[in-house]
Amino acid sequence: MTGAAKYTADFTAPGLLHASLLTSPHAHAKIKSIDLSEAEKCPGVRAIVIGQDIPVLTGTTVEDRPILALNKVRYFGEPIAVVVADSEHEAQSACQQINVTYELYPVVNSVHQALESKPILVHEQLMNYTQVQKIQPEANSNIANQIKVRKGDIDVGRDQSEVTMTADFSFPPSDHAAMETRSVRAELLPNGEVHIHTSSQGPFMVKELISRYFLIDEDKVTVHTPLVGGGFGGKAAVQLELIAFAASRAAGGKIVKLSNTRETDITGSPGHIGLEANVKLGATKGGKLTFAEIHYNFNAGAYVDEGSDITEIAGLNCTGPYKIDHVWCNSLCVYTNHPYATSFRGYGHGELTFPIERAMDLLAEKLRIDPIAFRLKNTIKPGDTTPSQTKLTKSNIGNVAKCLERVKTLINWDEGQTVNLSDRLIRTKGISCFWKSSITPTDATSGAILTFNKDGSINLSCGVVEIGQGTKTVLAQILAERLKIHESKIHVMMDVDTQTNPQHWKTVASSSVYMVGNAVLRAAEDAIQQLCQTASIVLRCEPGDVDVAEARAFLISNPDKYVSVKDIANGYKYTNGNSIGGTVIGRGNFIMKHLTSIDKETGKGTPASDWTVGAQAVEVEFDTKSYNYKLIHAVSVLDAGKVLHPKSARGQVTGAMSMGLSWATREGFSFDKNGIVLDNQFRTYKMLRYGENPTYLVDFIETPQIDAPYGARGLGEHGIIGMPAALANSLSTAAGVPLNQLPLVPEYIWEQKRGEASDSN
Amino acid sequence: MKKTIDFTVNNEQKSVQIRSADTLLITLREQLGLTGAKPGCENGDCGACTVLVDDQPMKSCLMLTAETANRSITTIEGLHDTPIQKAFLEHWGFQCGYCTSGFIMNCHALANIHPDANAYEIENWLQSNICRCTGYEEIKEAIMSVLKTKEAGTSG
Numbered sequence: 052m053t054g055a056a057k058y059t060a061d062f063t064a065p066g067l068l069h070a071s072l073l074t075s076p077h078a079h080a081k082i083k084s085i086d087l088s089e090a091e092k093c094p095g096v097r098a099i100v101i102g103q104d105i106p107v108l109t110g111t112t113v114e115d116r117p118i119l120a121l122n123k124v125r126y127f128g129e130p131i132a133v134v135v136a137d138s139e140h141e142a143q144s145a146c147q148q149i150n151v152t153y154e155l156y157p158v159v160n161s162v163h164q165a166l167e168s169k170p171i172l173v174h175e176q177l178m179n180y181t182q183v184q185k186i187q188p189e190a191n192s193n194i195a196n197q198i199k200v201r202k203g204d205i206d207v208g209r210d211q212s213e214v215t216m217t218a219d220f221s222f223p224p225s226d227h228a229a230m231e232t233r234s235v236r237a238e239l240l241p242n243g244e245v246h247i248h249t250s251s252q253g254p255f256m257v258k259e260l261i262s263r264y265f266l267i268d269e270d271k272v273t274v275h276t277p278l279v280g281g282g283f284g285g286k287a288a289v290q291l292e293l294i295a296f297a298a299s300r301a302a303g304g305k306i307v308k309l310s311n312t313r314e315t316d317i318t319g320s321p322g323h324i325g326l327e328a329n330v331k332l333g334a335t336k337g338g339k340l341t342f343a344e345i346h347y348n349f350n351a352g353a354y355v356d357e358g359s360d361i362t363e364i365a366g367l368n369c370t371g372p373y374k375i376d377h378v379w380c381n382s383l384c385v386y387t388n389h390p391y392a393t394s395f396r397g398y399g400h401g402e403l404t405f406p407i408e409r410a411m412d413l414l415a416e417k418l419r420i421d422p423i424a425f426r427l428k429n430t431i432k433p434g435d436t437t438p439s440q441t442k443l444t445k446s447n448i449g450n451v452a453k454c455l456e457r458v459k460t461l462i463n464w465d466e467g468q469t470v471n472l473s474d475r476l477i478r479t480k481g482i483s484c485f486w487k488s489s490i491t492p493t494d495a496t497s498g499a500i501l502t503f504n505k506d507g508s509i510n511l512s513c514g515v516v517e518i519g520q521g522t523k524t525v526l527a528q529i530l531a532e533r534l535k536i537h538e539s540k541i542h543v544m545m546d547v548d549t550q551t552n553p554q555h556w557k558t559v560a561s562s563s564v565y566m567v568g569n570a571v572l573r574a575a576e577d578a579i580q581q582l583c584q585t586a587s588i589v590l591r592c593e594p595g596d597v598d599v600a601e602a603r604a605f606l607i608s609n610p611d612k613y614v615s616v617k618d619i620a621n622g623y624k625y626t627n628g629n630s631i632g633g634t635v636i637g638r639g640n641f642i643m644k645h646l647t648s649i650d651k652e653t654g655k656g657t658p659a660s661d662w663t664v665g666a667q668a669v670e671v672e673f674d675t676k677s678y679n680y681k682l683i684h685a686v687s688v689l690d691a692g693k694v695l696h697p698k699s700a701r702g703q704v705t706g707a708m709s710m711g712l713s714w715a716t717r718e719g720f721s722f723d724k725n726g727i728v729l730d731n732q733f734r735t736y737k738m739l740r741y742g743e744n745p746t747y748l749v750d751f752i753e754t755p756q757i758d759a760p761y762g763a764r765g766l767g768e769h770g771i772i773g774m775p776a777a778l779a780n781s782l783s784t785a786a787g788v789p790l791n792q793l794p795l796v797p798e799y800i801w802e803q804k805r806g807e808a809s810d811s812n
Numbered sequence: 813m814k815k816t817i818d819f820t821v822n823n824e825q826k827s828v829q830i831r832s833a834d835t836l837l838i839t840l841r842e843q844l845g846l847t848g849a850k851p852g853c854e855n856g857d858c859g860a861c862t863v864l865v866d867d868q869p870m871k872s873c874l875m876l877t878a879e880t881a882n883r884s885i886t887t888i889e890g891l892h893d894t895p896i897q898k899a900f901l902e903h904w905g906f907q908c909g910y911c912t913s914g915f916i917m918n919c920h921a922l923a924n925i926h927p928d929a930n931a932y933e934i935e936n937w938l939q940s941n942i943c944r945c946t947g948y949e950e951i952k953e954a955i956m957s958v959l960k961t962k963e964a965g966t967s968g
Contacts, residue, residue: 052888052900052909052912052913052916053892054888055848055889058850061841061847230911230944231908278909279908281907281908281944282908283944310851312854313852313854313858518908519910520907698904702904702907702950706946706947709946709948733852733858733942734855738944739948741935741939741952742939742952744947744948747949
């Protein structure tokens with residue numbers, strides 16, 4: 052707004068060195084040799100690090116990824132070497148003088164190819180990797196993890212069905228494309244302390260991993276995170292931090308800055324997962340779903356990172372928000388020679404929702420039932436079970452049917468799904484339901500600390516990163532509400548510093564308000580108790596006789612008798628100088644409860660604490676001659692539990708809808724036959740721009756989640772989830788052919804209209 | 813080989829030592845500490861580095877500092893309480909804030925140069941910037957509130 056807001060790359064320091072990455076020009080090749088002799092002679096060069104200097108494998112689920120490529124490269128853009136120099140341009144020039152010789156390997160260029168019998172292997176040592184979490188790789192294959200879901204009896208479900216559908220669906224990997232590229236500064240002090248400044252969604256994870264991979268005591272590592280210029284899941288992965296630390300260490304511990312170029316950010320750092328899916332659904336003639344048989348084959352790219360967890364949650368929530376008694380799903384996490392994937396807004400749910408909601412429309416069409424009526428017959432409710440056989444309650448799931456009814460009104464469904472505008476222009480509508488749960492470690496935890504200033508204002512310290520989602524504003528609001536004071540009296544520390552802020556698992560999964568919000572409420576209770584204790588002495592009563600509100604501690608029976616919070620929060624001083632009490636420090640924490648691990652044969656277990664549900668619609672204006680289209684309306688109705696901050700909630704939802712529409716209309720990597728990403732800059736990797744957006748219609752249903760702060764459910768990611776499916780349903784209706792691949796560019800619609808077989812890549 | 817360039821930045825006379833290859837973005841950020849202009853793509857595609865050169869919006873990653881001799885540069889740090897800054901705050905035209913200074917500079921120039929801009933002109937100008945967080949709705953509300961063009965125009 053004024054230019055004063057500082058992000059990681061905006062800081063500088065005296066003597067700062069600059070690092071630059073050399074990345075792979077090939078998708079799959081043996082590294083025969085790396086010759087650094089010319090590069091080392093370049094002016095300004097202080098150090099060069101290659102994979103062999105740091106031969107450690109990394110990964111949060113399975114340790115399969117070297118910090119810099121070791122022996123071979125597995126994707127286009129993979130970092131091979133880092134050069135440290137006095138200036139950025141010197142580091143960049145020296146990179147170009149590194150001479151790498153390669154022996155090219157055949158490329159695994161799609162999930163389909165990766166799953167062929169006797170495939171080319173992306174990882175030959177798959178079975179020997181250290182598993183951080185229990186996963187199920189398959190020997191001599193590219194399968195890194197497999198989730199099986201077996202609920203009910205699929206044969207019974209098939210027998211009960213009278214009408215069935217089956218279809219294939221797919222989309223390629225794509226990118227988060229946060230406007231700020233990833234950036235790090237690393238420094239190793241002579242006393243062994245490590246300081247990392249990073250644009251990360253997981254500073255506590257960075258601390259843990261730097262400690263683990265470089266064998267440094269965790270108390271020596273401090274990670275600082277200022278404002279982050281967009282994350283969307285992409286900055287929860289830990290990658291550049293490890294390279295920057297190695298670079299600093301090689302340069303004598305001096306402070307080194309490493310910022311991605313846009314090109315490296317798109318392909319070198321992890322992106323959004325791709326998918327090939329097959330869905331079979333069956334129903335009675337009356338439209339009651341009887342079974343779902345689902346194959347999700349995720350394209351995790353060259354390394355697993357979060358891919359195995361995404362695969363897992365997509366399997367466990369595979370059906371979307373529908374009651375289906377007989378479910379069979381195999382969800383595979385598959386290696387390819389594509390850029391690797393990490394968490395992405397929606398975490399597996401936008402991905403599973405596209406095939407499921409397209410399948411629902413295809414089945415409704417076969418049944419000759421209106422798509423909304425068909426969904427309403429089958430929405431999941433309290434008392435039903437999820438595919439992982441978790442029992443749903445009035446608290447842990449919202450009201451899908453109510454969301455759908457509201458969408459129906461907002462999109463004006465009753466005027467007809469297709470409206471003719473002229474001899475070539477038509478308007479069509481498509482809908483989608485969705486659900487989402489977060490998958491967190493069963494012991495994910497958060498803390499909050501409150502301290503009081505002399506003027507009675509409050510400092511709130513927590514480990515949440517501000518990435519534009521406004522969580523810190525909402526936390527201040529939660530605290531203000533509990534203490535009945537104005538929000539302006541609450542100061543939330545914006546930067547995160549792992550040495551002073553209490554632990555927060557990661558700023559992901561729309562879970563910060565739930566986790567930290569609960570911790571904040573407990574910290575408030577703790578502070579109130581301490582304030583009441585001191586106030587009871589001043590007011591000559593029992594602590595239980597006192598309450599705190601509006602910056603006062605007062606007698607419940609007679610609120611006119613009070614003492615100001617500012618006079619007791621740091622000790623109370625009598626007129627003769629005697630003092631009592633002392634500094635009040637409110638402590639609160641939260642840990643996930645009742646989550647269980649998952650049975651590997653059936654998927655049975657409780658992976659999540661809650662499911663946020665919603666329904667969405669997209670209306671397009673479609674040109675039946677050119678197959679071009681315009682986005683006219685996009686609708687989202689979420690069961691938010693409780694809307695804590697209406698303007699911010701709407702902004703999060705419309706922003707996510709925009710991202711979903713951008714993904715569905717135009718985003719997705721194009722690979723050449725050698726696995727090279729052809730669109731690795733914004734000139735070619737297109738995103739939605741001003742004026743291309745539809746008019747957004749957003750509304751909320753409020754079914755409170757009992758154990759959440761004021762009943763509020765997570766909603767930061769959810770607007771994205773149903774957008775691709777709703778758009779595809781709208782365009783399939785408009786074009787009169789099934790459109791089962793993303794992105795939905797006019798050329799693809801034209802190909803389908805011509806009946807041409809299109810490459811599933 | 814460095815050379816000296818004199819120019820005006822936010823109404824102050826400045827003299828900087830530059831390499832011929834330095835872009836205006838690099839000079840503003842690294843020599844003058846004006847980090848409001850952000851690198852987003854350094855390829856002219858995203859607009860996060862937009863500044864004004866002689867009152868015209870310019871992507872500072874696409875201009876060499878050498879080209880700016882004796883010209884007048886305005887960055888976000890040179891704007892104070894302008895209508896468009898207030899409008900972005902009031903309409904929540906930002907989330908993570910990274911694209912915001914570029915958008916504001918572009919909108920500020922549009923409001924000064926074409927206060928009567930029609931929907932087509934507004935779209936044409938603002939399509940040079942990318943915002944990944946919002947759905948553009950709030951940015952539209954912000955720019956419309958400072959332009960004299962009061963009808964919503966045709967685009968959503």
